[in-house]
Amino acid sequence: MTTMTTTATTTTGQTVLDARGVTMRFGGLTAVRGVDLTVRSGEIVGLIGPNGAGKTTFFNCLTGLYTPTEGEVRYKDTVLPPTSYKVTAAGIARTFQNIRLFANMTVLENVLVGRHTRTKEGFWSAVLRGPGFHKAEAASRARATELLEFVGLAAKADHLARNLPYGEQRKLEIARALASEPGLLLLDEPTAGMNPQETRATEELVFAIRDQGIAVLVIEHDMRFIFNLCDRVAVLVQGEKLIEGDSATVQGDERVVAAYLGEPLENDPGAAEAAEVEAAEAHADTPHDTAAGKENDR
Numbered sequence: 001m002t003t004m005t006t007t008a009t010t011t012t013g014q015t016v017l018d019a020r021g022v023t024m025r026f027g028g029l030t031a032v033r034g035v036d037l038t039v040r041s042g043e044i045v046g047l048i049g050p051n052g053a054g055k056t057t058f059f060n061c062l063t064g065l066y067t068p069t070e071g072e073v074r075y076k077d078t079v080l081p082p083t084s085y086k087v088t089a090a091g092i093a094r095t096f097q098n099i100r101l102f103a104n105m106t107v108l109e110n111v112l113v114g115r116h117t118r119t120k121e122g123f124w125s126a127v128l129r130g131p132g133f134h135k136a137e138a139a140s141r142a143r144a145t146e147l148l149e150f151v152g153l154a155a156k157a158d159h160l161a162r163n164l165p166y167g168e169q170r171k172l173e174i175a176r177a178l179a180s181e182p183g184l185l186l187l188d189e190p191t192a193g194m195n196p197q198e199t200r201a202t203e204e205l206v207f208a209i210r211d212q213g214i215a216v217l218v219i220e221h222d223m224r225f226i227f228n229l230c231d232r233v234a235v236l237v238q239g240e241k242l243i244e245g246d247s248a249t250v251q252g253d254e255r256v257v258a259a260y261l262g263e264p265l266e267n268d269p270g271a272a273e274a275a276e277v278e279a280a281e282a283h284a285d286t287p288h289d290t291a292a293g294k295e296n297d298r
C-alpha cells in the first residue's frame with residue numbers, strides 16, 4: 001500500500017453525516033425505526049446488529065437507494081438528494097455486501113468508472129474526443145492508478161476484475177468507491193469471506209483511508225475487526241438503535257450481549273462444527289475419536 005498524494009483534509013470533529021429519525025417501512029414491516037446517527041470527520045464508526053436488524057436498509061437510506069419513509073439525512077449540512085448518483089456526487093461513496101464489479105472490465109477500468117461523478121467532460125466531448133477529453137482522461141487514469149497503488153492492486157491494473165481472488169475484488173470495490181473522492185465512505189461487510197490475513201490487511205487499509213481525511217461508517221459481523229477499528233459503535237436491533245458508544249461500552253452492555261454478542265452468529269463458521277462435535281461426543285463409545293479429528297481439521 002502506498003500513500004496517496006492528496007493532502008489529508010481532516011478537520012476532526014466536523015459532522016459529515018447527520019441522520020435524524022430515519023425510518024424505513026416496507027408495507028407492514030418497519031425495517032429501520034427512528035434511527036439517529038452522526039459521523040464526524042476523522043472517525044471510523046461501526047454499525048453492528050443481528051441478521052435482519054436493518055443495517056443495510058439504513059445504508060440504502062443514506063445513499064439514496066431508498067427514500068426514507070420518515071427522517072432526514074444531511075451530508076455536511078446539506079439534505080441529501082434521493083438518488084444514488086447525486087449522493088455520490090455530494091461526497092458519500094459505498095461498497096456493497098455482495099460485490100458489484102464489472103466482471104469483464106479490467107481492474108483499472110473499474111476504478112475509472114468510479115470517477116464518473118468527478119469528471120466534467122460530457123457526452124459530446126467523449127464522442128468527439130477533443131483535447132479536453134484526452135487531458136481529462138489522462139488525469140483520471142493517473143488518479144485511478146494512484147488509487148490502485150493505495151489499495152495494493154497496481155500490478156493487476158490490466159487484469160480482468162473477474163480473475164481477481166475474492167479478497168482483491170473487495171479491495172477493488174474500495175478503490176472504485178474512493179475514485180469518487182468521497183468525504184464519507186460506507187463499507188457494507190468489507191471482510192465477508194476473507195481469511196484472517198486479508199481481514200487484517202483490510203483493517204490497515206481502513207485506517208489508512210481514515211488518515212486521508214475520509215470518515216468511515218462500516219457494517220461488519222466480525223466483532224474483533226469492529227472493536228479494533230472503530231472509534232464508536234452503534235448497535236441496531238430490530239430496526240432500532242439499542243446503544244451507541246466506544247468499543248468497551250458496547251461490549252460491556254448487557255443488552256448487547258443478550259441481543260447479539262451472546263448468541264452465535266447465523267453464519268458463525270465454528271457453529272456447525274461445534275454442533276457436530278457435540279453430537280459425536282454424545283453418541284460415541286470413545287468420546288475422544290471424532291472430537292479430536294475435528295479439532296485437527298480447524
Ligand SMILES: Nc1ncnc2c1ncn2[C@@H]1O[C@H](COP(=O)(O)OP(=O)(O)OP(=O)(O)O)[C@@H](O)[C@H]1O
Pocket residue numbers: 026029031049050051052053054055056057058097
Ligand atoms: N426491499 C425490501 N423489501 C422488503 N423488505 C426488505 C427489503 N429490504 C430489506 N427488507 C427487510 O428489512 C429487514 C432488514 O433487512 P436488512 O437487510 O437491512 O438487515 P441487515 O441488518 O442488513 O441484515 P444482514 O446482517 O443479514 O445483512 C429484514 O427483515 C429484510 O427482510
